[in-house]
Amino acid sequence: MADHSLGTPEQLRQADHTPPLAKAVPLGMQHVLAMFVSNVTPAIIVSSAAGFGFGSGSPDFPSTVYLIQMSMLFAGVATLLQTLGMGPIGARLPVMQGTSFAFIPIMVPAVAGAGVAGMAGLMTGVVLGGVFHFCIGFFIGRIRHAFPPLVTGLIILMIGLALIKVGVEYAAGGAALKGQPAYGSLENWSVALVVIGVTLLLKFFSRGMLSVAAVLLGLVAGYLYAAMLGKVGFGGVASAAWFTLPQPFRFGWEINWTIIIGMCFMSIVSAIETVGDVSGIAKGGASRQATDAEIRGATFADGLGTALAGVFGALPNTSYSQNVGLVSMTGVMSRHVVTLGGVFLILCGLVPKLGAVVASMPVTVLGGGAIIMFGMVAAAGLNMLSEVPWSRRNMVIFATALSVGLGLQLAPDALQHLPNTAKILMTSGLLPAAAISIALNLWLPEQID
Structure with missing residues (x-):
């Protein structure tokens, strides 16, 4: 039930309504907490596949930190494109953007081992895939019929199934430990189980922000437990700067058609997912259907946000479904609430120390959260298939x-x-x-x- 101190029932259903700042800031933070872990996880997975690793003793710790930074910064930039808009770009609705899981099965083979493209080819694919995604906005309304719940639900289920293996490998100690006695040890699994246990307890036996941020707080608990076991190194955190600006083409530029084709195809999937999220926000927050202009603007913002992210070494962006549920749960349709969340993400993305703290997290900690998150991706696909x-x-x-x-x-x-x-x-x-x-x-x- 909505808090009417935020405004009248009619105001709460309006995207342009601005609640009092003292109420709007916590609501904006709630949106950030709901998506924070999911937003940085793809950056960690890709950096690990590329050989940067994570944990302060990683071979290229600064690159991992940079990827995490950019995932926060450009999630914030893409969110502002959606909420504030720019000409025809943006839904001007409370749409929270973040790094997409959907592209991971394409990105990991691109950079793993010898790779087919490396980071330069991957980032070029992100930029050109974003441009292609932007162009989908011109005809998104005419192709929606080709993506009923049968198709979209199956694709999202497949994404979840492809990622579940990654979560279990991380919980066991990571691919680098495979073949060694430490892989799958009770100590490694105990860290992941602490994350899972705390997450479930908070999700189902607490309310408000504790419940919304259950996965994040579960990771914090696992991080502290891993530190007690001596598994966390803070050297990289101490050496990280307090402020830095993004670097264009940090990883280079290289045309690789394998990655470009894969990115363009997955952009179609991401665009349809955004159509569903925008429709869900309009229905859940304002009890109406999303307009063609809102859907078109949201697709433009998705594509532009992804292209900008790729230029500065970040990964593809998409709308976040968990934040759609928050709009329905709080009853607050204000786009300005989500704008505050986007501003906070941009500020976080300019602080390498925060990225270094995330990057110092042992792989087993992330494994516990990944098991839940990737399982939820598969469950979201099954939920869509239930409508078939x-x-x-x-x-x-x-x-x-x-x-x-x-x-x-x-x-x-x-x-x-x-x-x-x-x-x-x-x-x-x-x-x-x-x-x-x-x-x-x-x-x-x-x-x-």
């Missing part, structure tokens, strides 16, 4: 796309004879599953006897 009428036709589409997509994830060597570009795109699992589900949904007749 399970006719024989829809079951065939789902079964075919899931079998091919998940099968290629689990058995990538089955495509060892494909050219490298095709192999990377196909073994992500996401792209073939999405392509099959979209094509079959458009081509198969509604009735199958």
Whole structure:
């Protein structure tokens, strides 16, 4: 139930309403707490895959810190593009932006080991993928019919399933420890279990901000426990600067069509996810349908935010679904509340010491949070699929796309004879599953006897 000291019921349903500052600031912080962990996790995963690692003894700790910084800074910038707008860009609704999980299955193979692109190729792909995403805004309304809950739910489920393995590996000690006695040790798992236990306790047995920030506080508890075990090094935190500005093309510029194609395809998925989030905000906060201008503006902001992020060495941005739930829960539709959250993220992104604290977190701590977060991604996909009428036709589409997509994830060597570009795109699992589900949904007749 909404707090009417924030305004009248009619005002609370208006995006342009500004609550009293003393109330607006805590509400803005609530939005930041709800998305903070999810926002920095992709940066940690990509930096680890690229060989930067995390923890103060990492091979390239400053690069990890920089990626985390930029994830905060450009989540804030993209949020302001959405809430304040700029011409036709932006929904001008309380849309919180953050780094997208959807692109991880494409980004990790790009930079892991020898990689197919490295960080230069990845960031070029982020920029060009963002430009492509921006262009989707011109015709997003005409392609929405191709992405019913059957398709979008399947894709989000596939993203979650692709990431769950990462969470378990981190909880066991990280891929670097594989083959060593310490991998999967009780000590490593105990750290992850502290995170999971505290998160569940706070989520279900507390209220307000304690419940909203349950994953963040669970990670804090795990971090403190790991420090007691002597697993945290603070040397990198002490040496990190207090203030720095982003550096354009810090990781270089390199055209790699494998990554560009993958980024453009996943941009379509991200755009449809944003359409759902904007629709959810309009329905949950104002009991109305989102307008075409709002959906178009939100897609423009998504693409521009991602392109800007790539220029300065950050990862793709998208709207955050958990913050959509907050709008419905608080009953406050004000875009200015989320603007305050975006400003706070920008300030955090200019302080390397904060990024260094996050980067000093042991892998096992992140593993506990990742198990919950990635499981929730899969659960969100299942929730969308619950809206699907399970006719024989829809079951065939789902079964075919899931079998091919998940099968290629689990058995990538089955495509060892494909050219490298095709192999990377196909073994992500996401792209073939999405392509099959979209094509079959458009081509198969509604009735199958």
